[in-house]
Amino acid sequence: KSKMIEVLELSDQIREMKYEVLSNKKEEKKFITKITTEIRKFVSANNITRLVIDPITPMLIGEDDFINMMMYSLAISNVITIITSNVRSSDLSFFGIEENYTSGIIKLEFADQTNGTRTMTVIKMRGGTYHTAPFRYRITSDGVVPAEEVSLPPTGGSLLKPFREAL
Known part of the structure; x- marks a missing residue:
């Protein structure tokens, strides 16, 4: 397992x-x-x-x-x-x-629903240092990827469409 x-x-x-x-x-x-x-x-x-x-x-x-x-x-x-x-x-x-x-709070939000960009913000994390600036990311077939590393489709279509079709 x-x-x-x-x-x-x-x-x-x-x-x-x-x-x-x-x-x-x-x-x-x-x-x-x-x-x-x-x-x-x-x-x-x-x-x-x-x-x-x-x-x-x-x-x-x-x-x-x-x-x-x-x-x-x-x-x-x-x-x-x-x-x-x-x-x-x-x-x-x-x-x-x-x-x-x-021990920690990580807040997840949608930043832009049209292209699938989301934000992750560490609000609280005991026992260490952390950045409070929001981290922009997208969920792709490669997993969770920084938003800057994902190119949008040339048509400007939604990245969420393939996920919706799979459901």
Whole structure:
């Protein structure tokens, strides 16, 4: 399984369990324990060292204590965890406190949707120095490439078109 991507789909389970939590506050700890136990089992059974939760927002309930318990429960020894969250362009987090639990925040945005240019800005990174200037990039068949290194098609057409056609 070296260099393989494993997907653990929890959307339906989360939706059902979250409804129970919203209707009965006593179920919060059970919800967190059930989800994080399943994630931890999956990580351990598959010897995973990098975990991506995309996005975390559906798993959270907007109460500080709940978010605190969930974020600490997701900390797994020897595993790098990347968590995504959908936010408005002016925000750093959905609930307003998630950034307090992270070692870093990298904000991804579209700069120009017509040619597929995006921007990546490091907002916070503990333990080292970093540049705060936005980095412009494009996603191509070669991967993530600096925008300056990608030539646009002569017609000026969208770079996103091949991706849309592939879907």
